[in-house]
Amino acid sequence: DTAVSQTPKYLVTQMGNDKSIKCEQNLGHDTMYWYKQDSKKFLKIMFSYNNKELIINETVPNRFSPKSPDKAHLNLHINSLELGDSAVYFCASSQNTGAFDEKLFFGSGTQLSVL
């Protein structure tokens, strides 16, 4: 069983469309994240949720709206897609015991291409 799974793996769409990426973890973790990796491989955190509550929201346009129906799922909805949104989006999770040394478990990524 895949620990952190995200779908779809590839997403090609036109500018202005609205799309969603889904993420599920079966590790029983309390915290989930969305990261964006650009074409230069730079990784930046976008959001972090702990037990369905938003705890980190980096300076991300409000066209991006994360939704966590339960602690095992964190979906990312993007409105009015722009060319600059093209990137690989990674979902991740961690146990969140309160320790600082928590390992992140990553999904395999969703490559979003906006045409």
Place this chain on the structure above:
Amino acid sequence: AQSVTQLDSHVSVSEGTPVLLRCNYSSSYSPSLFWYVQHPNKGLQLLLKYTSAATLVKGINGFEAEFKKSETSFHLTKPSAHMSDAAEYFCVVSEAGKSTFGDGTTLTVKP
């Protein structure tokens, strides 16, 4: 505030020769430090982590990293590179529940 700098964006080595990927960090407290590896078209996988125990940390696939507080460094090494080590490597500093990623180092291994 925390930050992490990977000093080389690209490193190229020959198979069988040593690997050194350099990472410097800054942190207000005693941070936790990690190295992750990302193979092409894959997610990130933890190589090793430092959490204020032994300063020399052993990870998977023969990689090691040494925490040097005086130099604020956490360089990743491997005695002998293998072709399968070709990947992107990320140094990460974690403090107060927030992880900050370095910009990554692309490791190329030549036959």
